[in-house]
Amino acid sequence: MAKPVILRRVRCYHCGATLEVGSRAITVSCPACYQRVAVEDVRFKGMQFGGDVRTCGAVSVVNKSQVQAKMIQASQGVDIQGRVDARLVAGDTVNLAAGSRLRGDCNARTLRVEHGAQIDGGFFRIGPDPSGDGSAPKRTG
Amino acid sequence: MTQPTNQNTTVIGPDAHFKGEMSFDGAAKILGTFDGSITSKGEISVGQGATCNATVHAARVVVDGTVNGDVQGDELIELNNGAKVTGDITAGNLVVVEGASFEGHCKVGPNAGVKRVAPAPAQPVTERPRIETRSMRPASVASESAASPGAATAAVARATAGAAGNTSWLKGEATSKDEQNAA
Known part of the structure; x- marks a missing residue:
């Protein structure tokens, strides 16, 4: 007997359309904008340098690991226990655990900073996102 | 919300509109409107409905209302539900409760605060070396x-x-x- 498919609802980070995808899906094609949309959860362990990370899932950076990227975009939040040098865009919560270190801008619905976390500058925009999709704000100029 | 531990809390009432500089040794609670700068060695609390167009510097800053200006908390800054901060934040520790909103630069950590420079030790007064100018003068x-x-x-x-x-x-x-x- 086939296992029932559990669906979850995600929002395309390109166009903001709502999609229903399988719980074990990794990437899907958005029916609205036909773009490839990553829906998996990303977990960083060790060192990671360069590149962008965009997903409709969650991103976690484990303890003692280091991530250096241009941008990390996660619709379901970012959990940082190590060191991150990147611009964060989160549709949900950015959690900075004790001993973690963030260097870069941050755009999130909620920020949770545990005692002992370190934030080195960067422009922060915390609060309810008017678009609600956690998409990266468009740069002007 | 963190309750101030000091019993002697100065309260700026909800109908007050204060403009200028204020400095406290203990705790203070702003419930009205404040324009200027606030400094305290204790805790400063910006209550719900209060508006601070000011630079706030204290050991602990608790925000439930609106702050337009830089906020510096040597120990802790707490942004509670409904808080709205537009300005730069510098804090030893930061707590942002869900529902709070913040826009500005942020620096958090033990090294984030302003480093207090120790006064330089007094230099011993020494005589300047004399320059012989007799040969140049008549x-x-x-x-x-x-x-x-x-x-x-x-x-x-x-x-x-x-x-x-x-x-x-x-x-x-x-x-x-x-x-x-x-x-």
Whole structure:
């Protein structure tokens, strides 16, 4: 007997359309904008340098690991226990655990900073996102 | 919300509109409108409905209302539900409760605060090395400088005038008070 498919609802980070995808899906094609949309959860362990990370899932950076990227975009939040040098865009919560270190801008619905976390500058925009999709704000100029 | 531990809390009431600088040794609670800057060694609480268009610097800052300005909390900054901060945040520790909103630069950590520079130790007063100028001056100047410093200035001017030939402006300016008194 086939296992029932559990669906979850995600929002395309390109166009903001709502999609229903399988719980074990990794990437899907958005029916609205036909773009490839990553829906998996990303977990960083060790060192990671360069590149962008965009997903409709969650991103976690484990303890003692280091991530250096241009941008990390996660619709379901970012959990940082190590060191991150990147611009964060989160549709949900950015959690900075004790001993973690963030260097870069941050755009999130909620920020949770545990005692002992370190934030080195960067422009922060915390609060309810008017678009609600956690998409990266468009740069002007 | 963290309750202030100090019993002597200064409260700016909800109907108050304060403009200027305020400094507290203990805790303070802003419930009205404040424009300017607030400094405290204790806790500053910006209550719900309060508006602070001010720079806030305290050991602990708890925000439930609106702050437009830089906020510096040496120990802790707490943004509770409904808080709205537009400005830069510098804090030892930061707590942002869901529902709070913040826009600005952020620096959090033990090294985030302003480093207090220790005053430099007083330098021992030492005598400046004397520069021998006797060889540059005529003998008459050297003797006059020993008598009075004002006369020495005039003597230098006269000597320079003699060397240059025509320096009438120098004669007028360099006349010492001693010579004027004597005249």
